[in-house]
Amino acid sequence: MPASLLRVTRLTLLAAVLISCASDGASTAPAPPAPGPPAPGPPAPTGSYFPTTDASWETVRPAAAGFDSALLASAFDWAGAQNSAAVLMLWRGRIVMERYWQSWDTQTRGPYFSAGKTITAALTLDLVHDGVVALDAPASTYLGPGWSRMSSDEQAVSVRRLLSMSSGTNDSLQRVFNPADGRFYYNNPAYYQLFGVMASAAAQEVPMLASQRLFSTIGMSRTLLIGNVDTGVSGYIVVGSARDFARFGLLTLNHGRWNGTQVLADSALLHQARQPSGTDNPSYGWLWWLNGGSSFRTPGPYFLPTTNGPLWPAGPADLAAALGKDDKKLYVVPSLGLVVVRLGERAPISGGISPAAVSTFDNAFWTRLMAARRP
Numbered sequence: 001m002p003a004s005l006l007r008v009t010r011l012t013l014l015a016a017v018l019i020s021c022a023s024d025g026a027s028t029a030p031a032p033p034a035p036g037p038p039a040p041g042p043p044a045p046t047g048s049y050f051p052t053t054d055a056s057w058e059t060v061r062p063a064a065a066g067f068d069s070a071l072l073a074s075a076f077d078w079a080g081a082q083n084s085a086a087v088l089m090l091w092r093g094r095i096v097m098e099r100y101w102q103s104w105d106t107q108t109r110g111p112y113f114s115a116g117k118t119i120t121a122a123l124t125l126d127l128v129h130d131g132v133v134a135l136d137a138p139a140s141t142y143l144g145p146g147w148s149r150m151s152s153d154e155q156a157v158s159v160r161r162l163l164s165m166s167s168g169t170n171d172s173l174q175r176v177f178n179p180a181d182g183r184f185y186y187n188n189p190a191y192y193q194l195f196g197v198m199a200s201a202a203a204q205e206v207p208m209l210a211s212q213r214l215f216s217t218i219g220m221s222r223t224l225l226i227g228n229v230d231t232g233v234s235g236y237i238v239v240g241s242a243r244d245f246a247r248f249g250l251l252t253l254n255h256g257r258w259n260g261t262q263v264l265a266d267s268a269l270l271h272q273a274r275q276p277s278g279t280d281n282p283s284y285g286w287l288w289w290l291n292g293g294s295s296f297r298t299p300g301p302y303f304l305p306t307t308n309g310p311l312w313p314a315g316p317a318d319l320a321a322a323l324g325k326d327d328k329k330l331y332v333v334p335s336l337g338l339v340v341v342r343l344g345e346r347a348p349i350s351g352g353i354s355p356a357a358v359s360t361f362d363n364a365f366w367t368r369l370m371a372a373r374r375p
Helices: 003-020 069-081 113-130 159-163 193-202 206-213 242-253 267-272 360-371
Strands: 084-091 094-100 224-230 233-240 320-324 328-333 338-344
Touching: 069 084, 069 094, 069 360, 084 242, 113 159, 113 193, 113 206, 113 233, 113 242, 113 267, 113 320, 113 328, 159 193, 193 206, 193 233, 206 224, 242 328, 242 338, 328 360, 338 360
Parallel strands: none
Antiparallel strands: 084 094, 084 338, 224 233, 320 328, 328 338
């Protein structure tokens, strides 16, 4: 069994303790001003199907979804040869194709790693809609002073800056540039502060919050939040099945609506999460990676150069992705009504160093998927 799955098995016990011990002990931050009415969100795609249980999940032939069956199967075969354990495609909610390897099945859990950041974004924005979190409030409103190692400018780090990876801090939470500059620096310890923001604002432990607001409402029954420490900072990673992640993708595709119910309350904010969050990296939203931009910056030191062009030239321009270590992937394509999930170990095509998020697997896979498209 891969080492990552052994870690997940051990940590699952911790998840049960975290959820069962959820309490009202978190301190309540000063309430921000109540927000005005949100702008209307985009309409939901027509003809969407929402599964009730995994056992009754409907399927659709590839041809109905606009794919050549043989070529799509070839693309999935290629993905399987790239250390994938699960690959799943939905079209308007129905399963087009689903494959498992390495003894995985529909019930197997695995870590989403940084691909789970998009779930954190959705939950944070739900609290913004409720009026208990303000996007432009300093993070210290909820965390208290001294959460970083910045000698100055800590008050300039807003919740919005944490969502857009532009906090101005490095992995040690030290100041490397003025947060007001909006420089992109992919930074897990700064991102982990969002869990403290949510717990303080909602006066609720994050695993219970996630279960009540999201997992239990759309059938993500195999999904857990598990305690984790990154560079000395405590937070959570998400562990779940491929089908559970596909459910979240389907919810995202429908702007927070599930079978007529608005599960995540603010469609406009969820849509905004998949728009460029700044000019320094137009290919990054609020914890989502975005295709179709004029340039992009990848995880790494803040002084890395900008690369011109879209992230994935082979993919649709409106492709948005949740990306995690070892090639954990959730792709959402509104124009095609598609949700695609890939879980497993690092793909050989991605090279010898495990990618934190963006990898060469993405464009190679989408080259094959788009070659399977038919009018």
